[in-house]
Amino acid sequence: KCTTIAIVNQKGGVGKTTSTYNLGWELGKLGKKVLLVDLDSQGNLTMQSGVQRPDELRMTISTLMTKSIYDEELPAKEEVILHKELVDLLPSNIELSNVEIQLVNATMREFVLKGILDEYKTDYDYVLIDCMPSLLMLPINALAAADLVVIPVAPEFWAVKGIEALFNTIKTVKKKHINRKLVIGGILITKYTPKLKSTKEMENIIMDVFGERIHVYDSKIPSLSKVADAGKLSLSVRELHDKFTIKREKESIIKAVESYESLA
Amino acid sequence: KCTTIAIVNQKGGVGKTTSTYNLGWELGKLGKKVLLVDLDSQGNLTMQSGVQRPDELRMTISTLMTKSIYDEELPAKEEVILHKELVDLLPSNIELSNVEIQLVNATMREFVLKGILDEYKTDYDYVLIDCMPSLLMLPINALAAADLVVIPVAPEFWAVKGIEALFNTIKTVKKKHINRKLVIGGILITKYTPKLKSTKEMENIIMDVFGERIHVYDSKIPSLSKVADAGKLSLSVRELHDKFTIKREKESIIKAVESYESLA
Numbered sequence: 001k002c003t004t005i006a007i008v009n010q011k012g013g014v015g016k017t018t019s020t021y022n023l024g025w026e027l028g029k030l031g032k033k034v035l036l037v038d039l040d041s042q043g044n045l046t047m048q049s050g051v052q053r054p055d056e057l058r059m060t061i062s063t064l065m066t067k068s069i070y071d072e073e074l075p076a077k078e079e080v081i082l083h084k085e086l087v088d089l090l091p092s093n094i095e096l097s098n099v100e101i102q103l104v105n106a107t108m109r110e111f112v113l114k115g116i117l118d119e120y121k122t123d124y125d126y127v128l129i130d131c132m133p134s135l136l137m138l139p140i141n142a143l144a145a146a147d148l149v150v151i152p153v154a155p156e157f158w159a160v161k162g163i164e165a166l167f168n169t170i171k172t173v174k175k176k177h178i179n180r181k182l183v184i185g186g187i188l189i190t191k192y193t194p195k196l197k198s199t200k201e202m203e204n205i206i207m208d209v210f211g212e213r214i215h216v217y218d219s220k221i222p223s224l225s226k227v228a229d230a231g232k233l234s235l236s237v238r239e240l241h242d243k244f245t246i247k248r249e250k251e252s253i254i255k256a257v258e259s260y261e262s263l264a
Numbered sequence: 265k266c267t268t269i270a271i272v273n274q275k276g277g278v279g280k281t282t283s284t285y286n287l288g289w290e291l292g293k294l295g296k297k298v299l300l301v302d303l304d305s306q307g308n309l310t311m312q313s314g315v316q317r318p319d320e321l322r323m324t325i326s327t328l329m330t331k332s333i334y335d336e337e338l339p340a341k342e343e344v345i346l347h348k349e350l351v352d353l354l355p356s357n358i359e360l361s362n363v364e365i366q367l368v369n370a371t372m373r374e375f376v377l378k379g380i381l382d383e384y385k386t387d388y389d390y391v392l393i394d395c396m397p398s399l400l401m402l403p404i405n406a407l408a409a410a411d412l413v414v415i416p417v418a419p420e421f422w423a424v425k426g427i428e429a430l431f432n433t434i435k436t437v438k439k440k441h442i443n444r445k446l447v448i449g450g451i452l453i454t455k456y457t458p459k460l461k462s463t464k465e466m467e468n469i470i471m472d473v474f475g476e477r478i479h480v481y482d483s484k485i486p487s488l489s490k491v492a493d494a495g496k497l498s499l500s501v502r503e504l505h506d507k508f509t510i511k512r513e514k515e516s517i518i519k520a521v522e523s524y525e526s527l528a
């Protein structure tokens with residue numbers, strides 16, 4: 001049985017891509033077969049996975065979605081899926097912004113991604129979908145295809161204010177029978193700096209306003225510049241940790257490794 | 265003569281909303297008449313301007329765009345525009361995500377916003393448009409309506425990598441005659457922490473890769489927790505600075521006030 005997880009938040013820069021990759025890596029580390037899906041035309045997850053120039057890829061998720069919209073045959077998995085050591089990837093690039101427009105008038109427009117993943121997910125234990133910062137057709141496709149939703153939230157005022165709108169969108173997806181079985185896995189607090197007063201304040205608001213309705217994961221991802229460095233180097237935080245030889249450097253990132261590990 | 269500025273970057277969380285509000289406030293401080301336009305369904309600029317619950321507003325930019333798409337009469341300015349001390353605001357809320365879909369099949373879909381602003385901007389010296397993190401129809405409408413584009417960039421790897429795609433979109437807008445006169449004002453470095461090695465690295469990449477093609481503003485917005493606090497309190501950084509009585513607190517935000525002031 002394969003579990004599909006959508007990583008969604010319309011607020012920008014809250015750690016969706018970083019969390020998708022590192023959570024995927026930790027699940028891979030536990031021996032699970034993991035497929036990452038980049039559903040953002042920025043292609044950050046594709047770059048995080050080591051693809052220097054996403055726009056030069058011959059086949060991406062956009063190829064699959066456009067073929068599916070126009071009822072054409074889908075290519076074989078080997079032609080589209082990229083392989084890394086512990087995770088596989090369905091990549092994306094700027095062409096995906098054309099798909100957002102094509103979807104508006106497509107038949108069963110909410111289910112195009114689900115149809116594709118039903119074919120491609122058979123070999124995997126987990127599929128993780130990284131979404132663009134919006135609540136338009138592409139993120140709705142991810143919610144339609146998912147079993148579980150994980151909501152990364154940075155302890156910033158507008159990121160917290162935006163949870164209610166996301167909550168309402170998920171409720172609509174369930175109510176309108178786009179995906180009745182969709183479950184909210186929880187809120188994942190990212191860029192967590194417990195020493196900052198504003199972080200503690202936001203954490204309290206999250207717990208007070210949402211704590212009873214939505215699960216808030218115990219693992220909180222610490223804000224560490226090495227987490228961003230790992231992203232730049234197309235490494236997971238664990239890989240960067242293992243590359244370090246100096247004890248002080250290992251210690252500067254171990255907390256992020258442990259929080260993604262415990263989340264997995 | 266009114267100058268319309270689009271604040272655009274498809275990368276999320278780089279300081280678009282924060283910069284739109286504070287730059288607008290500083291222009292107001294110089295005695296200019298300023299209209300802010302919230303073109304993001306998250307409504308962060310509307311919240312930054314003091315509207316607690318944007319979804320309860322009777323009239324927003326979505327009302328105007330939908331009326332324009334269906335050729336209905338636009339309401340009088342007083343019915344839609346909100347007034348603050350130094351800036352006015354055309355607010356938005358979650359309804360704007362419906363407009364993104366309505367635009368796909370609208371006549372002259374790139375020019376809907378421009379048509380509205382041509383009517384509403386007559387009393388103003390500056391119009392500043394805050395965009396959502398994407399390169400879809402709504403940001404394209406902002407680029408079509410603008411004289412100038414300001415590109416906030418945080419010194420983070422993917423924010424810098426994304427500039428090229430934005431540059432290409434602006435080139436297309438000019439080439440396809442959507443807006444031939446559009447000028448790139450420049451790159452505004454935000455969340456700037458010169459003590460961090462990664463910030464200096466990113467700044468060098470920005471100057472090396474883009475420095476000759478695009479102007480990079482001398483004013484760099486420092487990364488200060490008080491800047492985020494001002495946003496939360498629906499204040500500009502100047503207003504928060506002026507509210508502080510303790511010298512140490514004033515000093516903790518003055519650099520941000522000065523950089524937005526020199527930008528204006």
Ligand SMILES: Nc1ncnc2c1ncn2[C@@H]1O[C@H](COP(=O)(O)OP(=O)(O)OP(=O)(O)O)[C@@H](O)[C@H]1O
Pocket residue numbers: 011012013014015016017018019040044131132133190191192221222223224225226227228229231274275276277397420421422423
């Ligand atoms: N725990 C962390 N500590 C420090 N930096 C982080 C952390 N998590 C993410 N970042 C950095 O913050 C920035 C935003 O993160 P990321 O791109 O993953 O967010 P996102 O929600 O996917 O953004 P977008 O909305 O643009 O898709 C990146 O530069 C990333 O390296």
Ligand SMILES: Nc1ncnc2c1ncn2[C@@H]1O[C@H](COP(=O)(O)OP(=O)(O)OP(=O)(O)O)[C@@H](O)[C@H]1O
Pocket residue numbers: 010011012013133156157158275276277278279280281282283304308395396397454455456485486487488489490491492493495
């Ligand atoms: N100079 C700064 N120093 C510290 N924090 C900042 C600074 N500028 C912005 N922020 C904070 O960073 C977060 C992101 O900023 P903001 O929301 O303005 O970005 P954005 O590009 O508009 O995001 P989105 O892509 O979601 O629209 C906010 O919580 C804001 O308060």
Ligand SMILES: [Mg+2]
Pocket residue numbers: 016017018040044130131132
């Ligand atoms: Mg992302």
Ligand SMILES: [Mg+2]
Pocket residue numbers: 280281282304308394395396
């Ligand atoms: Mg914004």
